[in-house]
Amino acid sequence: MDKSRDVRAISYLIFGGYAVLALALAATIARAQDPLPSWNDGSARQAIVSFVAQVTKEGSSDFVPPAERIAAFDNDGTLWAEQPMYVQFLFALDRATEIAPQHLEWRDKEPFASLLKGDLKGALAGGERAMAEIIMATHAGMTTEEYERIDKDWLATAKHPRFKRPYTECVYQPMLELLAYLRANGFKTFIVSGGSVEFMRPWTERVYGIPPEQVIGSRIKTKFEMRDGKPALVRLPELDFLDDKEAKPLGINEHIGRRPIAAFGNSDGDRQMLEWTGAGGGARLMMLVHHDDDVREFAYGAQSRIGTFSDALMDEAKKDGWPVISIKDDWKTIFAFEKRSSVTTGAPAASCGTESPAPPK
Amino acid sequence: MDKSRDVRAISYLIFGGYAVLALALAATIARAQDPLPSWNDGSARQAIVSFVAQVTKEGSSDFVPPAERIAAFDNDGTLWAEQPMYVQFLFALDRATEIAPQHLEWRDKEPFASLLKGDLKGALAGGERAMAEIIMATHAGMTTEEYERIDKDWLATAKHPRFKRPYTECVYQPMLELLAYLRANGFKTFIVSGGSVEFMRPWTERVYGIPPEQVIGSRIKTKFEMRDGKPALVRLPELDFLDDKEAKPLGINEHIGRRPIAAFGNSDGDRQMLEWTGAGGGARLMMLVHHDDDVREFAYGAQSRIGTFSDALMDEAKKDGWPVISIKDDWKTIFAFEKRSSVTTGAPAASCGTESPAPPK
Numbered sequence: 001m002d003k004s005r006d007v008r009a010i011s012y013l014i015f016g017g018y019a020v021l022a023l024a025l026a027a028t029i030a031r032a033q034d035p036l037p038s039w040n041d042g043s044a045r046q047a048i049v050s051f052v053a054q055v056t057k058e059g060s061s062d063f064v065p066p067a068e069r070i071a072a073f074d075n076d077g078t079l080w081a082e083q084p085m086y087v088q089f090l091f092a093l094d095r096a097t098e099i100a101p102q103h104l105e106w107r108d109k110e111p112f113a114s115l116l117k118g119d120l121k122g123a124l125a126g127g128e129r130a131m132a133e134i135i136m137a138t139h140a141g142m143t144t145e146e147y148e149r150i151d152k153d154w155l156a157t158a159k160h161p162r163f164k165r166p167y168t169e170c171v172y173q174p175m176l177e178l179l180a181y182l183r184a185n186g187f188k189t190f191i192v193s194g195g196s197v198e199f200m201r202p203w204t205e206r207v208y209g210i211p212p213e214q215v216i217g218s219r220i221k222t223k224f225e226m227r228d229g230k231p232a233l234v235r236l237p238e239l240d241f242l243d244d245k246e247a248k249p250l251g252i253n254e255h256i257g258r259r260p261i262a263a264f265g266n267s268d269g270d271r272q273m274l275e276w277t278g279a280g281g282g283a284r285l286m287m288l289v290h291h292d293d294d295v296r297e298f299a300y301g302a303q304s305r306i307g308t309f310s311d312a313l314m315d316e317a318k319k320d321g322w323p324v325i326s327i328k329d330d331w332k333t334i335f336a337f338e339k340r341s342s343v344t345t346g347a348p349a350a351s352c353g354t355e356s357p358a359p360p361k
Numbered sequence: 362m363d364k365s366r367d368v369r370a371i372s373y374l375i376f377g378g379y380a381v382l383a384l385a386l387a388a389t390i391a392r393a394q395d396p397l398p399s400w401n402d403g404s405a406r407q408a409i410v411s412f413v414a415q416v417t418k419e420g421s422s423d424f425v426p427p428a429e430r431i432a433a434f435d436n437d438g439t440l441w442a443e444q445p446m447y448v449q450f451l452f453a454l455d456r457a458t459e460i461a462p463q464h465l466e467w468r469d470k471e472p473f474a475s476l477l478k479g480d481l482k483g484a485l486a487g488g489e490r491a492m493a494e495i496i497m498a499t500h501a502g503m504t505t506e507e508y509e510r511i512d513k514d515w516l517a518t519a520k521h522p523r524f525k526r527p528y529t530e531c532v533y534q535p536m537l538e539l540l541a542y543l544r545a546n547g548f549k550t551f552i553v554s555g556g557s558v559e560f561m562r563p564w565t566e567r568v569y570g571i572p573p574e575q576v577i578g579s580r581i582k583t584k585f586e587m588r589d590g591k592p593a594l595v596r597l598p599e600l601d602f603l604d605d606k607e608a609k610p611l612g613i614n615e616h617i618g619r620r621p622i623a624a625f626g627n628s629d630g631d632r633q634m635l636e637w638t639g640a641g642g643g644a645r646l647m648m649l650v651h652h653d654d655d656v657r658e659f660a661y662g663a664q665s666r667i668g669t670f671s672d673a674l675m676d677e678a679k680k681d682g683w684p685v686i687s688i689k690d691d692w693k694t695i696f697a698f699e700k701r702s703s704v705t706t707g708a709p710a711a712s713c714g715t716e717s718p719a720p721p722k
Contacts (some may be wrong), residue, residue: 067572144614188574190690201618211428212618213549213575222614224633231636233614240615246585253505253583253594254601255616257562257573272585275592 026214034180038174038333044287045330047323048178051285052185055261062283064261066186072252072273073179074265075193075200075217077307078289079208080171081160083298086306087167087198089131091154093120095138112137136237139196140183140220144233148202155203165337168207173336175264179208182262190260192252193217194244194269198235208216216255218243249276266291267307274322286322289311293328296338392583396542399535400695405648406691408684409539412646413546416622423644425622427547433613433634434540436554436561436578436624438567438668439650440605441532442521444659447667448528449560452515454481454498464498473498497598501581505594509563516564528696529568533650534691534699536625540569543623551621553613553629555605559596577616579604605630610637627652628641628668635683647683648675654689657699 039045045291076082096115107110111130114122124130139147160170179189189210191200197217204210221236243251249272252260263270263277266289274286290309291300301309317324325331333339372636400406416425437443457476467473475483485491500508521531540550551569552561558578565571582597584689604612610633624631624638627650635647651670652661662670678685686692694700 067566070574175579197615197618205428207573213616215618219615222611224610224637230640231610231633233610233637249585249592249594250583254558254580255574257558257576272592276594279591 035184036174036177038331040330042326042330044323044325047285047287048181051283052181054283055349064282068258068261069182069185070190070256070258070260071182071185071187071262072190072192072260072264072277073175073201074267074270074273075191076193077266078172078270079175079179079191080167081163081297082307083160083291083300086195088195089135089153090158091199092134092138094154095150096134099138132239135196139198140235140237142235143227144198144222144235147198149233151199151202158254163335164335165335168203169337170335171207172200172331173333173338174331175289176208176336178264179210183209187202187262189214190252190256191215191217192243192248192263192273194242196220197243215250216243217252222335237350247271248273252276261285263287266309268310268313269308271313271316278320278322286320287325288317288322289325290327292326293331293334294333297327316351371526380524392470396545397535397538399538399692401691401693403687403691405684405686408646409542409647412623412644413542415644417546425643428623430546431541431551431617431618431619432543432548432623433551433553433621433625433629433638435631435634436552436556438627438652439533439625439631440536440540440552441528441666442524442658444652444661445522447556449494449556451519452512452560453495453499455515455519456511457495458500493600496557497581500559500600501596503596504588505559505596506585508559508596512560512563518543524696524698526696530566530698532568533692533698534694534697536650537569537697539625540571544570548623550575550691551577551613551617553604553609553624553634555603557581557603577604577612579665605711607633609634611638624648625650627670629671629674630669632674632677639681639683647681648686649683651688653687654692654695657695658688 017098018310034043036048039048054060054062055069057063072080076086079178080087096112100106100112100116103112104115111123111126111133114120114125115134123134125287126133143152155166155168158167159165160167163170182189189208190211191204191208191214193200193216195217197215197219200215200217201212204215205212219240221238221240222233223236225232225234241247241251245268247269252273259280261276261280261283262285264287265271265274271287278284278286288309291298291307293299300307302311302314314324316322327334367563391595397409400409415421415423416430418424434440438445439446454476457473461473461477464473467477471495472484472487475481476495479664484495487494489542503511516527516529519525519528521528524531543550550569550698552565552569552571552575554577556562556578558576558580561578562573562576565576566573568722570604580601581599583594584597586593586595588595602608602612606629609631613634620703621638622641623646624635626632626635631649635649639645639647649670652659652668661668661673663672675685677683688695
């Protein structure tokens, strides 16, 4: 028996082990030092990092137990692109065209008649009522399971008109990092969106790491009935809850039952959610994404009918100390596909926001 | 340097370490062998254990990924005692008495006039409408935070009329073990109750290990308003959602967005939740607690107006293979306090169920 070989083997095991450990440690430290690689080092990023340090430091007066680390995120314009039009409404338009052959009565009925002629402007001349009719006609009448399949099938093939990518790739990489960073620090992340909850749930876990039970949104009524001897939940063409503005805190209270300590939005529809979050005791973080990058994404704000970021909201953000995230200045990368390919993200689309039709309310 | 001492020290460290490991392992095995110590070894317990083994066995056709391991539990009569009366209604009665001095108009107004004279039967002569009036008068008009404080204060002092214990101790020990066992196996546990969600949330985490965001229940409407310059959610005397019968699957769909793979109830109000759970594909577990122990708890069923367990439900359970849990035969211990003290649990109260007034609907 060659003892020196044994010693070498043991040394190798021990020191090889240390080397592996050291490498793992270095990687961990690197990750710990850079949890938000797509964020430039500015005040927005600093606000996030110091808030997380503050609420996770045991013994500190700002410490928040993990169970109470609730973070609420708006979806459209906060986690994914909402221009040139809310993704869900584009889905409704495609869906209306697809099921039109089963609705011969639509030929003489607005807003469908204009829609089927390709006249979107005419279809939307009826304003919110026309939009609501298109949404109901395309989102109701089927079981919850049928709807989920239709939703997934559409998202699997539909592409963003400018970025030529599936909509679920037009999600903001810095926000994905923020979601992961918060979860790594014991937070539970929720979506609180004006969009329909059923439209989001089939893909939020895969795309954002947010399971369906942590998605809050607008919803239509459903009905329990027996179909072929089996229970089914059938979607009715009737609004049950519109999760926007004042209703966002109500939806949070109804669903979560505790007040978030952090909230992220990008428009006037998120104001009350941020106010409600901020009115709790202890350390709080309220942030607004501002779309000011017409080269890489879209520039819109006070004049846009989709994702309106009014001057009043900007004033409130300044007054209440809500950090505003400038996409142009704070985000190194906007979409993950920018890094993976050299595909152009298209021409600047500065006027996108202001010329878009009225959003569904 | 005493080398032999070093060797002894190292041996001690190594073998002492092994001894600690071995002890820990033995304890783990013991726990693994007996995750449900308050359950007798019968068909109910076996159904639970084999279902859990089935859905957690990787590679098996019945394997369910952890994210989809959703278990739904009714509360009243399934997790805690609901006799001689729903706890929440007892809270409403106490609360009505407490705030009566601020409501001089109640002296001439039913059901309050009778209630204040101590005539419960007279107060409830108005049936469901009278009950709803008592609930609304005591559960609305305050902010969500004020309500939470009132709820907690009452639960801290109120005692169960028979067991002379706080209501939050009148919870079923075997069900606490079942909740913990499911969670240890990757399940997410939810409450789906006809009771009010706001009444349960302040204590479900402490008592059941179920956080507020995993509690679904009936609810009244709330309104967002500014009070002294701060946003507040104010409770309105108007029902928003009654989470019973057909509405339980609707509440689950609205809140969780996926179908549970296990559901536990004890009355006709849980039927549709169990049917909906059972109609999904793959392995499923639907169980009903049957209150048949008038010595240790209460015996009630088909004739009871609270927690009705009709003959039709029993037939359905047999037909569909839903194991029925007999409290008398399946539960070794019902309440944790039985083990901790020799306090009598009182005289048999066989007629409790059948003579109780109508429950709030």
